[in-house]
Amino acid sequence: MKEILLDAIVCPNCHGKLIFDAEHQQLICPTDRLIYLIKDGIPLLLTEEASPLETETVVKETIIVETVCQTTTDNSHIKCDNTVIIDSQTDKG
Numbered sequence: 001m002k003e004i005l006l007d008a009i010v011c012p013n014c015h016g017k018l019i020f021d022a023e024h025q026q027l028i029c030p031t032d033r034l035i036y037l038i039k040d041g042i043p044l045l046l047t048e049e050a051s052p053l054e055t056e057t058v059v060k061e062t063i064i065v066e067t068v069c070q071t072t073t074d075n076s077h078i079k080c081d082n083t084v085i086i087d088s089q090t091d092k093g
């Protein structure tokens with residue numbers, strides 16, 4: 001089992017940081033104004049699967065992932081206090 005931090009997930013189009021929308025379970029690229037859906041805990045980071053971001057209000061309710069995750073003192077791993085960790089291997093068929 002390997003966990004992927006949202007902080008390490010970037011937009012496949014512009015390689016910028018994505019914003020996690022916990023309410024709608026989606027990732028938002030503010031640069032491209034695209035919405036990437038999360039299905040079964042796995043983000044669909046494909047531009048052809050992304051939806052255009054049309055409203056400004058969506059971003060205001062989101063959590064910027066960067067503020068959530070903190071590196072530990074020994075810098076060996078990153079700890080996240082909130083549930084923004086996505087398990088990349090939840091799909092067991």
Ligand SMILES: [Zn+2]
Pocket residue numbers: 011012013014015016029030031032033
């Ligand atoms: Zn982007």
